[in-house]
Amino acid sequence: MKKGKFLGSLGVVSAAALTLVACGKSSNTSNEGAKTASKFPIETKTKTAKQGGTLRVAEETDTPFTGIFNDELQMSQPDADVSSPGQESLFDTDDHYKINDKGPATLKLDRKAKTATITIKKGVRWSDGKQVTAKDIEYAYEIIANKATKSQRYASQFNIINGMKEYHEGKAKTISGIEMPDGENGRVAVLHCQELKPGMYYSGNGYIWENAAPYHYLKDIPFSKLEASDQIRKRPLYFGPYKVQKINRGQSVTWVPNKYYWRGKPKLDKIIYQVISPNSASQAIKSHKFDIARVINNQWKQVKGTSDVTFVAQVPLAYNYMGFKVGKWDAKKSKNVMNPKAKMNNKSLRQAMAYAMNTDAVYKHYTDGLSFQVPTLIPAQFGDYFDKNAKGYTYNIKKANQLLDKAGYKKKGKWRTTPDGKPLTINFMAKSGQAINQPIAQNFIQQWNKIGLNVKLVGGRLTEFNSFYDKVQHDDPKVDVFLAGWTLSTEPSQEQMYSEGTMSNYSRFVTPENTKLIKDMDSQKAFDHKYRVDKFHEWQKYMNDEAYVIPTYNEYQIDAVNSKITGYSLKPSKLNNGHQLWYQVAFAK
Structure with a gap:
């Protein structure tokens, strides 16, 4: 799996990402930069x-x-x-991310036998001269799945490999579904799966980890001390x-x-x-x-x-987004648990905040047109899977006010109260980084103030990158809304990003409909391309409507x-x- 990594060189998050924006409508923004960059x-x-x-x-x-x-x-x-x-991945790909045989290892899938066989080439060696082995492949899965490492890479997707769940829960000392036919020092690892998935032919599918870890070098370090080790x-x-x-x-x-x-x-x-x-x-x-x-x-x-x-x-395979905290990660059960009483667990409130944002104008204004609003959580680079008819949330203050009025967020003086009449303060977190991050964050706060929402920056200022993700990952109760971003995996399966069983689902939303759609996208029926495309389009429509995560922008x-x-x-x-x-x-x- 080539993961999503959160972005950060710029500001909010994302591969090269920006943080965000800040002017008024600025409809006369120049697109000169984008025209130049496209050439x-x-x-x-x-x-x-x-x-x-x-x-x-x-x-x-x-x-x-x-x-x-x-x-x-x-x-x-x-x-x-x-x-x-x-760092080098086990597999090379073509320009459509399909795994080929040119990399350090080859991959052979057998749908009937439900196996994925990884064969490392002879002469692929660690920088100390040791051959990369089957055990190095298995060990990478152990690092991810052993709770003592606190790896955030573990997702329920990995449970497709037999014995992975049992190992993760501490009920087994080894992962039964990883076979090494030539022994630990051999070059072949066979993953025995419950079923194979349509995305497995492509890099970034989220089911097959695409890296190895040097077992001979790390084996004597307890898993709990691995991350801090020399x-x-x-x-x-x-x-x-x-x-x-x-x-x-x-x-x-x-x-x-x-x-x-x-x-x-x-x-x-x-x-x-x-x-x-x-x-x-x-x-x-x-x-x-x-x-x-x-x-x-x-x-x-x-x-x-x-x-x-x-x-x-x-244009990188990435996007920035606004996330609403509506639950917590349960480490014992390795799943997201939603809180129906969470402050942000009101769809009208989330949608209103999205409509109040002048996203496109503000980003273009600050980047000479090199940034642009994106309408869905599936980027256009994913071809058919991207729903080109998705509208997203375009600037509409009138609609934002109507949504809040109808949902019972009444104005009491300058600010709106909750539907049960209590004062409402929304704690908003954005990252520091570039000089433009501060005015952009303030811009959005002003937009929300216009619709009567009392929104305040967490800690009264922008949050440093490492501290930002520490608060997001550990569900800091002081954070209600945050601006973040992802560099994406090269296969569009959403299990590793937004499922019940992935730590990367930072909003912590879990609904039966979301779970079903994500499972359908990667089901056996999804080997039929049209079926899979339809499910991706359904999911985008559902996610835009529910507004737990609002896509904001990408950029050149x-x-x-x-x-x-x-x-x-x-x-x-x-x-x-x-x-x-x-x-x-x-x-x-």
């Missing part, structure tokens, strides 16, 4: 590569990265970014093209070639990922301090004329790349876990 290439020109050189990459975040160098435990985008030179934090092992030379905690990571890399020696001598503040990104690009840096979209006008730079762009993602670089690409077939496959990248002769 940029998705990769650098192919040139003859030379051996050597140090590549400097900017990691734009206003907070230190947490430094969890293990895919089974890692959840934040900055951690995923700085890990990428070493082997994860200071001296991680990977089988990708580069290995860690040095970690400057929270600030930078230096990578050097993994001499055991299975595809051959990578071209670069070093890759250095360095944290810089988003607010100084444009100056860093203009002064050529980095070879690769993400353009902060509200700074586009400042950097667009920079010389000796190739701008590479795409533009990278400023040194014009001497070759091999940098954002094509799906040339990415790995959503990141650059760094062995391809080099300086040109």
